[in-house]
Amino acid sequence: MSRKRSINQIELFAETEKLVLEKGYNGFHFKALAERLGVARSTIYNYYPKKEELITAYMIYLLNQVIERIDSVFSAEDPLKIIVHIWARYANLHQMLQIMPYIDHEASDAVNKNVQHMFSQFEEMKRKLTAMIEMMQSDGRIRTDISVETIVGFVMAMVQVPIRGISEEDWADNVYILLTEGISLHQ
């Protein structure tokens, strides 16, 4: 008893990510998005009333996936190895998160709520990572002479190491080695 939708949330998210990664936050606007989806610009307003709401909704969705994966880390034999593999798999998330500072938090109440949600997701991620590092420190697997904050920052910075000329798996294996052993030759 109704007309079929010409787009869906999945397509919307997929095209949003493509656009943001290609054009940056500037290049991401409903005009460009509508062109790529092959619909009128006003159609998108039936789904999301502001671009900030769409993009934060997508980022929340991505963060949820990563957080879910991190949960499985604690029961693993080598949690750190899993983390590095998650980084390899979700390299796009990190690129998305880099545009966060550009988002107008006050664009609407919904945006503000979304951004707050993202911050709490972030805190949760950092908490989990910190707990993991502390657990490994008390196991005697990770050094304790450098603050947990710096080590967590160090582990998170790894997502920045470019994946070039090698597979996602090889990248993760190599980064894991560098992370744990460092770049020095110590015999």
Add this chain to the structure above:
Amino acid sequence: MSRKRSINQIELFAETEKLVLEKGYNGFHFKALAERLGVARSTIYNYYPKKEELITAYMIYLLNQVIERIDSVFSAEDPLKIIVHIWARYANLHQMLQIMPYIDHEASDAVNKNVQHMFSQFEEMKRKLTAMIEMMQSDGRIRTDISVETIVGFVMAMVQVPIRGISEEDWADNVYILLTEGISLHQ
């Protein structure tokens, strides 16, 4: 025989950086810049005809400073240590460079030329870092089982590790240790 300038290049660059770091590339436009400098927007056009030219000029200026410092690295006893201290000092450069993908290279011929210049500066930086790593590899100071590209990416990623609650110097010392020895406790 002329009127005094109410702004100069230094102020322009300083306010440009502040604006970009606070508001992102979006929030950086001549209207906002003029307000902060306390001049009319049209005044800025007497200095730079496009915001892309201003921002790329500033980035070139910053990159030059870093490259100059990297030159001094080769004669040092421990080049890597110097690099990490440069990263600590020029954390702002990295944030600035993140907006590069958003710059419209075709905004004018001058912008295009500037962007090309930046790319060559980047190549130069990467060449110098690669040469440094290779030198240290043949000295037996750095492991050779992981590609130079990945190690260079790894070293460059360090600028992302947040400096929080510690001094620039302490940050550099800690990151240097993590970089060389890794996070594991190996006895």
Add this chain to the structure above:
DNA sequence: CGAAAAAGTGACACAACTGTCATTAACATG
């Protein structure tokens, strides 16, 4: 003091994205 040079400014036309809404189109159902 008055002229010349250089810098600063306001106003205007323009271009691009935003948000809304009345209208139109598609589709499932009886």
Add this chain to the structure above:
DNA sequence: CATGTTAATGACAGTTGTGTCACTTTTTCG
């Protein structure tokens, strides 16, 4: 195949940044 429901659309008014240019202000020097 007529009807009700939901989705899509085009057009319009509004907002914001851009780039230009004729005009004004400041400053110096003869």
